[in-house]
Amino acid sequence: MTINAETLTKRNEQVDVLRFTTAGSVDDGKSTLIGRLLHDSKSIFEDHLESLGRDSRKLGREVMDLALLTDGLKSEREQGITIDVAYRYFATPKRRFIIADTPGHEQYTRNMATGASTANLAIILIDARNGVLTQSKRHGFIASLLNIPHMIVAVNKMDLVDFSPARFEEICNEYSQFAARLGVQDILYIPISALDGDNVVNPSRRMDWYTGPTLLSHLENVYIEADRNLVDFRFPVQYVNRPNLDFRGYCGTVASGVVRPGEEIMVLPSRKTSRVKSIVTAEGNQEYAFCPRAVTITLEDEIDISRGDMLVHPNNLPYVGSQVEAMLVWMSDTPMTPKKTYRIKHSTNLVRGQFVNLRYRVDPNELHRQDAEELGLNEIGRVELNLMRPIMFDEYKRNRQTGCFIVIDPVTNVTVGAGMVINRSMKRGGSAPGASASPVSKNITRHTGAITSRDRASLLGSAPRTFWLTGLSGSGKSTVAYELERELFSAGRACYVLDGDNVRHGLNRDLGFRPEDRTENIRRVAEVARLFNEAGMTVITAFISPYQTDREMARTIIGSERFTEVHLATPLEICEQRDPKGLYARARKGEIPNFSGISAPYEEPANPEFRFDTSAMDVDEIVQRLTQSLE
Amino acid sequence: MMHETYKLTNLELLEAESMHILREVAAEFDNPVMLYSIGKDSSVMLHLALKAFAPGKPPFPLLHVDTTLKFPEMITFRDEFCRELGLDLRVYINRQAIDAKVNPWDLGTVKCCAQLKTQALLDALREGGYDAAFGGARRDEEKSRAKERVYSFRDSHGQWDPKNQRPELWNLYNGLHVKGESIRVFPLSNWTELDIWNYIRKENIRINPLYFAHERDVIVRDGLLIPYEEGKTPLQEGEKPEKRLCRFRTLGCWPCTGAVNSQAATLDEIIEEMMVVRHSERITRVIDHDQDGSMEQKKREGYF
Known part of the structure; x- marks a missing residue:
């Protein structure tokens, strides 16, 4: 067989990487599944297979034990258990995969959290005979705690339940009731037999009732581009590079967002501002840099900047403060003690801090909150952290890079905990430590009923979606929205249009058009859309929504699997000619301040699901395209 | 508006991750060193270090533990390469063992390795007072390496305790240690052999x-x-x-x-x-x- 290196390199330049973690208890067949993936995708070298055969015989196994592939340490092979997180690599022509294989038997919270911290996807294994165990719930909870965007529930050992579709359905129903409480956005159920390979790489002939993708096919195709935060520019300064007197560059990895030369930036915590002079790499200066690129930034002005500082855009600030609320996973035999001083590593900062309050401990099996004095090994709790100096951070759900920290014991230097920030009560960019205003009353708690959004959707006969129309005034949002509504309604789909007319006069009548008002307007609309979606209805929104950050927020609130961004990219001149409400004319005269496109910016969506120009395209055609996307 | 894409390929992601690790060590440790073994992985690791600190040079020396049993082509390559780039190369040889005529034919490979490689490495690290040492090992090479951390803690005798490793989450590495202890750092942890070759080709890296x-x-x-x-x-x-x-x-x-x-x-x-x-x-x-x-x-x- 000859392969052309040129085409291979080209293909190699197109493959991306999916990191996933696997969780399951000892007997769920986790190692067998990984062995099966490696084996069936032909990723195992012959000498490794031979030594696997030798090891299997030595340990008295009758058939080749694929589990032995992942158990690397001598004591693991002898005892037949996995002790530590192991990393495995395999590739298909489409994607390269990094597996964090985490043990299920003991210390699994600690190990799974470790594997989950960098994962795009989690595979939760459930033994079809045993069904949903408390452990399966625990694994799902940790995956959601670490904010893994995608989840596969692999119902394994289907061969031992006669490949029964009823049994599969039963397990799916039980688990999805639990998962609904976790708020996991993207979850897929697959019936498999890892031992025989059914639905792992190849579709199962014995389960022709299952029509979804095989495990590998889903791993190859799940869309992960939207998981990164490309909105909030955060650049923790890692290292100051001064090779000679003429060069002073700030090395670091873009934690989130995008930066370009010429842009104004603010240095935190000093709040001094400057402009980006150049983005330096060994390949020459770059036109832009985005996460997670490692670059060197130079600035127009000489400012005192050192490791631990953060460069951001002045109109998009993180939290700055020394009081942090977080979910904490404890990883040490020695319990977490409130008021003890630990060392906290957050982005490029190492700061001393104390946990002043342990608000509650979470029972990861039933998600109950418990009062607790301390946090033991593998326990999870909500804490308040006081730091000796302020850091720059975001909520973990919004920013995985600037919302996480590790806890280090000051005496043993061992990593003893991992935290995920959940600040809901602080002001962004606030400089005064401790300044906090809590808009959420502590007396409100969430109640969850027994009916899931899946149930509601199936009653109404369709999976709900939100079409988020964005564009300048006069770009055709309302026209498209109401035409689309009519079309969907006549096709029997429950749907509703949210626009300025039915929202601004009631729910949002307290809001004006300043940027912060617009943000709040969008937040409320997104929350309403989400409630409608949860109730099973499809929503079409028609708001200018000029800011990328606001639309990203809406996407986060609604959930990216339901959110479809539609940019009506009708040129400004055309919109102005149309001017259905005479607003452009007034804005030009200066009578309307903050008018998007004239006296206020309109940020075009970078990657909308759809982009249409209503001056070049028929409304019917647009509606048709959008309707088709629902099929 | 200029068209921007925000996609990183496999090799670009690996490169970014490795550069992050290299810079993190340069910023956090007092006296790091890069183990340079002349092989393809070392060549890639060194190339990444050159990129991470451009337009400057890597702020740490290279260390080669020479068993005197290396291929002559390797030594020539090492010396020419380091001279051309003006890199600070330090060579360590376990003289005592060489004088005692340690070799794999008489002693067997286990004892020979222990003397000429492991002991020499430990002595070299101690003598140099290095608190961090980069190595080019990859997790896909061998099954015990699959369990290795990016920052691998070693006690004052340079020993690894696989059952008692520090948890490593996100890209937050814990390099804290007391004097005498050290951290071995593996910036190529997530690379596979094929990645190495593809990268050598893409970046036109000189190899032996x-x-x-x-x-x-x-x-x-x-x-x-x-x-x-x-x-x-x-x-x-x-x-x-x-x-x-x-x-x-x-x-x-x-x-x-x-x-x-x-x-x-x-x-x-x-x-x-x-x-x-x-x-x-x-x-x-x-x-x-x-x-x-x-x-x-x-x-x-x-x-x-």
């Missing part, structure tokens, strides 16, 4: 000529092609040196590194060969097979 197919004198032993040096390599009964067109997939000490039959004389041919190869690269390393759990044992004792 031993990697390319050439007619060489070898003896065939246990299926491996062992390089033959006249007067130096002791022959076992029935063995006869022969000429084979072969290349090395990994570089080590010449008595213990097997070549593979190959016609791949260019990078493209090596990559083509990689795509169809059915054996792991470590099969050519005698020292991986000298005892059960060899690599794990060596690592526990302080090896990389």
Whole structure:
């Protein structure tokens, strides 16, 4: 067989990487599944297979034990258990995969959290005979705690339940009731037999009732581009590079967002501002840099900047403060003690801090909150952290890079905990430590009923979606929205249009058009859309929504699997000619301040699901395209 | 508006991650050093360091632990390369062991490695007072390495305790240690052998000529092609040196590194060969097979 290196390199330049973690208890067949993936995708070298055969015989196994592939340490092979997180690599022509294989038997919270911290996807294994165990719930909870965007529930050992579709359905129903409480956005159920390979790489002939993708096919195709935060520019300064007197560059990895030369930036915590002079790499200066690129930034002005500082855009600030609320996973035999001083590593900062309050401990099996004095090994709790100096951070759900920290014991230097920030009560960019205003009353708690959004959707006969129309005034949002509504309604789909007319006069009548008002307007609309979606209805929104950050927020609130961004990219001149409400004319005269496109910016969506120009395209055609996307 | 794409390919992601690790160590440690073994992985690691600190030079020296049993081509390559780039190269040899005539033929590979590699490495690190040492090891190479951290904590004797490793989350690495302890750092943890070759090709990285197919004198032993040096390599009964067109997939000490039959004389041919190869690269390393759990044992004792 000859392969052309040129085409291979080209293909190699197109493959991306999916990191996933696997969780399951000892007997769920986790190692067998990984062995099966490696084996069936032909990723195992012959000498490794031979030594696997030798090891299997030595340990008295009758058939080749694929589990032995992942158990690397001598004591693991002898005892037949996995002790530590192991990393495995395999590739298909489409994607390269990094597996964090985490043990299920003991210390699994600690190990799974470790594997989950960098994962795009989690595979939760459930033994079809045993069904949903408390452990399966625990694994799902940790995956959601670490904010893994995608989840596969692999119902394994289907061969031992006669490949029964009823049994599969039963397990799916039980688990999805639990998962609904976790708020996991993207979850897929697959019936498999890892031992025989059914639905792992190849579709199962014995389960022709299952029509979804095989495990590998889903791993190859799940869309992960939207998981990164490309909105909030955060650049923790890692290292100051001064090779000679003429060069002073700030090395670091873009934690989130995008930066370009010429842009104004603010240095935190000093709040001094400057402009980006150049983005330096060994390949020459770059036109832009985005996460997670490692670059060197130079600035127009000489400012005192050192490791631990953060460069951001002045109109998009993180939290700055020394009081942090977080979910904490404890990883040490020695319990977490409130008021003890630990060392906290957050982005490029190492700061001393104390946990002043342990608000509650979470029972990861039933998600109950418990009062607790301390946090033991593998326990999870909500804490308040006081730091000796302020850091720059975001909520973990919004920013995985600037919302996480590790806890280090000051005496043993061992990593003893991992935290995920959940600040809901602080002001962004606030400089005064401790300044906090809590808009959420502590007396409100969430109640969850027994009916899931899946149930509601199936009653109404369709999976709900939100079409988020964005564009300048006069770009055709309302026209498209109401035409689309009519079309969907006549096709029997429950749907509703949210626009300025039915929202601004009631729910949002307290809001004006300043940027912060617009943000709040969008937040409320997104929350309403989400409630409608949860109730099973499809929503079409028609708001200018000029800011990328606001639309990203809406996407986060609604959930990216339901959110479809539609940019009506009708040129400004055309919109102005149309001017259905005479607003452009007034804005030009200066009578309307903050008018998007004239006296206020309109940020075009970078990657909308759809982009249409209503001056070049028929409304019917647009509606048709959008309707088709629902099929 | 200029069209921007925000997609990173596999190699770009790996590069970014490795550069992050290299910079993190340079910023957090007092006296880091980069273990430079002249092989392809070392060449890639060094290339990444040159990129991470451009337009400056890497702010740490290179260290080569020389067993004096390296291929002569390796030493020539090492010296020329470092001189051209003006890099600070330090070479350490366990003189005591060399004087005591330690060699793999008389002592066996286990003891020879322990003296000329592991002991020499530990002595070199202690003498240099290095608190962090970069190594080019990858997790896909060998099953005990699959359990290795990016920051691998070593006690004051350089020992690894696989059952008691620090949890490593996100890209937050914990390098804290007390004097005498140290951290081994593996910036190439997530790279595979094929990634290394593709990257060498993409970045046009200079590598040692031993990697390319050439007619060489070898003896065939246990299926491996062992390089033959006249007067130096002791022959076992029935063995006869022969000429084979072969290349090395990994570089080590010449008595213990097997070549593979190959016609791949260019990078493209090596990559083509990689795509169809059915054996792991470590099969050519005698020292991986000298005892059960060899690599794990060596690592526990302080090896990389």
